Amino acid sequence: MPYYLFNWQSAREKHIAEHGITRSEFEEVVMDPDYVAESRSRGDYIAFGGTSTGKYIACVYEEFDDWVFPITAFEV
Numbered sequence: 001m002p003y004y005l006f007n008w009q010s011a012r013e014k015h016i017a018e019h020g021i022t023r024s025e026f027e028e029v030v031m032d033p034d035y036v037a038e039s040r041s042r043g044d045y046i047a048f049g050g051t052s053t054g055k056y057i058a059c060v061y062e063e064f065d066d067w068v069f070p071i072t073a074f075e076v
Contacts (some may be wrong), residue, residue: 001056002031003019003066004029004030004031004063004067004068005066005067005068006023006027006030006068006070007024007067007068007069007070008070009069012069012070012071012072013070015017015072016050016070016072018074019072019073019074019075020057020075021057021059021073021075022053023056025051025053025073026057026059026070026073027061028049028051028052029047029048029049029051029057029073030047030059030061030068031049032049033047033048033049033051033059034048034049034058035048035049036048037045038075039060042071044060044061044062044071045060045061045062046058046059046060046061047059047061055058056075056076057073057074057075057076058073058074058075058076059072059073060072060073063071
């Protein structure tokens with residue numbers, strides 16, 4: 001399981017919350033995804049996975065070394 005440091009900017013956290021996803025749900029999926037692909041729209045990473053709260057979500061993010069910069073997330 002990978003380990004990342006998350007760079008949470010308040011605007012990104014608010015944007016993700018508007019989609020009904022919490023910060024901890026986002027981190028949970030990125031740290032232990034079912035599947036990771038490249039986003040078609042921007043070329044960023046997109047991780048898919050289930051959360052301990054029962055949601056199945058997609059998390060879009062940029063990655064630099066061990067740092068993750070969240071972009072958006074949504075239920076699938």
